[in-house]
Amino acid sequence: MSGKTAQGIEVRKIPFAFPSDLRPHWHPEDPALSQLINGASVLLPYMEPFIIDAIREALKQVTDSALRQEAKAWIGQESHHFAQHRRFNEVLIAHYPQLRAREREIEQEYHALRQRSLKYRVAYTAGFETLALATSHTILADRAYLLCGADPAVASLWLWHVVEEIEHKNLAFDIYQQLYGDYWYRIYGMFAALVHLFRLVRGSYIVLLKADGLWGKWKTRWAIKKFAFRFFGSALPGILRHALPWHHPSQVADPKWMREWVALYERGEAGVAKLDTSRLEQSPAAMLPM
Secondary structure, X not given: OOOEOOOOOEOOOOOOOOOOOOOOOOOOOOHHHHHHHHHHHHHHXXXXXXXXXXXXXXXXXXXXXXXXXXXXXXXXXXXXXHHHHHHHHXXXXXXXXXXXXXXXXXXXXXXXXXXXXXXXXXXXXXXXXXXXXXXXXXXXXXXXXXXXXXXXXXXXXXXXXXXXXXXXXXXXXHHHHHHOOOHHHHHHHHHHHHHHHHHHHHHHHHHHHHHHOOOOOHHHHHHHHHHHHHHHHHHHHHHHHHOOOOOOHHHOOOOHHHHHHHHHHHOOOHXXXXXXXXXXXXXXXXXXXX
16 A cells, blocks of 8 residues: 555555664663663564454444545554564564563463453554554654664664554544444543553563563662653643543644654655664754764
């Protein structure tokens, strides 16, 4: 699929390169932060197929042709997301073979969730996408703190991912509203997703930090607390705003940096796959590799 939908969703195939010698601590100044974010990546090849399947099943009940077209593009984006993270995760697993067992645990979690009702699975999906919208805004706004000096390929992977999370912000919400429209159940799905995702990501980064010999050390505990306070303190207002009964994701304006990234990609700039992370406070065009 190529080109943009009416709502602006575009499926992008970007040639990220993750060499076998890529360091798991891709943020050299903060190994704990690297592993926190790596823990999120471990989750994605299992969570994203789960939400894709929920939307595919929901589409059997969607008659709006425009919404169906948007959903196909959303599925395309999410499919590329987990495929790229799968490639990155294989590099992690080469360093941490114990992640294979962790992957099986996550896979079992999502196998169990697949037995839940379609309403629950679509509410979970809409809830995740709501959380992703708020956290993606936080990541872009705080990108210099989170990614400055980080490995360009890994940082660029996450920047691409969050740009597209913001881009397709309406889709799961609109499908849930069309099929169900139950406000309180939507809120239930949102917080069920939040608790479930937090637990799974935490379990994964604990595996990684234990393997590093860092879990339980006071510096690690402090780094995690500092990150959580800063990150969730920034994202929480957006999450709460998305929980309001009259809220629609389209009401959230796209960040300027995101719009500039999209314009850069549309000009055919392959450098978005390896942005210079020493210049994160600048525009994407100023971050192109020399």
